Amino acid sequence: MPDTQTRPPTSSADGALKRNALGTGGIAFLVISAAAPLTVMAGVAPLAIGVGGVGAPAGYLFAGLVLTLFAVAFMAMTRHVKASGGFYTYISLAMGKTMGLASAILAIVSYNCLQIGIYGLFAVQTHDMFKVLFGLEVPWPAIALAAVAAVWFLGYRGIDVGAKVLGVLLVAETGILAIMGVGILSSGGADGIGLGSFSPDQMFSPGILAILGICFAAFMGFESTVLYRSEARNPDKSVPRATYIAVGFMSVFYAFIVWTVVQAHGEGRVVEAAGELAGGLFFQTINHYVGPWAEAVMYVLIVTSVYASQLAFHNAINRYVYMLARDGVLPAFLARTHPRFQSPHRAGQLQTILAALVISICALLNADPYQQLLIWVNTPGIFGIVGLQGLVSVAAFLYLRRNPDAVTSKLLVPISLVSAILLFGVVLLIGLNIELLTFADSLTNTILILVMPVVLLAGLLTARWVRRHRPGTFAQIGSFETHES
Incomplete structure (x- = not known):
C-alpha cells in the first residue's frame, strides 16, 4: 500500500496549479473537447466507414458501452483518492508504486503519441482549408509547427483561458455536425432513412472488429476529468458527473453522426x-445537404477542432x-x-x-503527414491508453476487494472485472487487425x-532502480494529495 501522507501546500515561490472552481459543465466541456468531435468525425470517421462498412456506427456505441463500464469502476475510486495524478495515482494505490x-511513464508516452500525431491531421486539414477557401498552398510542416507554437501559448497562460476557448470550440463544432445530420434526415437521405447499420x-461483421482502434481513439481524453479534480467545485460529485456526461454524449453523438452520413x-x-x-467525405456531404456555406464553415471549424x-x-x-x-521522479524544475x-x-x-522535434524529423524524411505522422504515431498511443484503462479497471477491482467500505453497490466489483477483461480484449483485437488501421508492412x-x-x-525497470537507489x-x-478546500 503506498504512502498516503498529505504534503503541505506549495509555497508562493513554487506556485501551484491554478484552481478555477470548474463545475460539472466546465469539466465536461474540457473533456469532450479533448476528443474534438469534428476532428473525430471528419478526420478519421471516413476510414471507419470504409473499413467497418455500414455497421460503423455500432462500433462507436460498443466503445461507449465498454468505456461506460470502465468509468463506473474508475469513478468508484475517486472518492477515496484525493489526487490529480490520473491513472498514475489510482494504479499506485491498488497495484503498488x-x-x-x-x-x-506509459501514460506520458501514450498521450504524447496521440498529441503529436494529431498535428499531422491538423496540417492536412489546414492545408486543404487554405487551398479550397483561399487558393493557397502552404507546406504542411509550417502549419504543424505554427500549431505547436499556438498550443504552447494558450497552455502557458493556464487552464482558465484554455477552458473558455475549448468550450466555445466544442459548441461550434458540435453545432455544425448537428446541422449536417439534421439536413440529411430532413431530406430523407439518398434512399430514405433506414436502420440497417x-x-x-x-453490427457483428468482421469489419467492426477491425475499426475498434478508431472507435476507442475517438474517446481518448474523457478520463482526464480526474486531472482537473483540484480545480473543480465539489469534486466528489462534479468529477463523476462530468465523466458520465462526456462518455455518454460522445458515444451517442458519434454513432448518430456516422449513421446520418451512411444515410446520406x-x-x-x-x-x-x-x-x-x-x-x-464529410465536406462533400454537408455541401450537398446543407450548402457551400456549411462546407466553408466546416473547413474552418475542423482546424479549430483539431486545435x-x-x-x-x-x-x-x-x-x-x-x-x-x-513526487520527485522527474527533475524538480518541471514542477x-x-x-x-x-x-x-x-x-x-x-x-x-x-512535438516540434518529431514534426521536424518527419518533415526532413518527407513522411506523409496523415499516414506516417497521424496514423503511425497515434497507433502506439491507442494501445497505451486502452491498456492503461484496463490496468485501472484491475486496480479498481483490487481496491474494492480490499476495501469493502468503498463498495456502494454489489455490482461494482464484477463491473470492474468485466471492464478489465473487455479492455484487454480490445487491445488484443486492435493488435490482430492493426494492418487495417495503419496500412503498413508487417515489420x-x-x-x-x-x-x-x-x-x-522500461518503466518497471526504472521503478525498481528508483526503489533501490532513491528510496x-x-x-x-x-502519494501527492490535493487539498479540496
Missing part, C-alpha cells in the same frame, strides 16, 4: 464513397509530468508553475520541444505494437 510509476449482421450516401454506396472521397484536442492533450500531459516532478498564470509552464515547454506494424510493452517494461523518492510515488 512500481506499477504506478511504470503506468505514469444496427442490424445484427452489420445510401447503405449500398457509402463504403465506396468513403474510399473515393476519404477525408473529403482544441491538441490543447486538451497538452494540458493533460503537462499535469502528468507535473505530478511526477512533484515549477508560472508565477502569474499558475500553469505548469516548464512541463509545457518540454512537451512543446518534443512496421510489429514495431508499432511493441512500442508500449517496451515502454511499460525517499520511491516512497513519494503516487
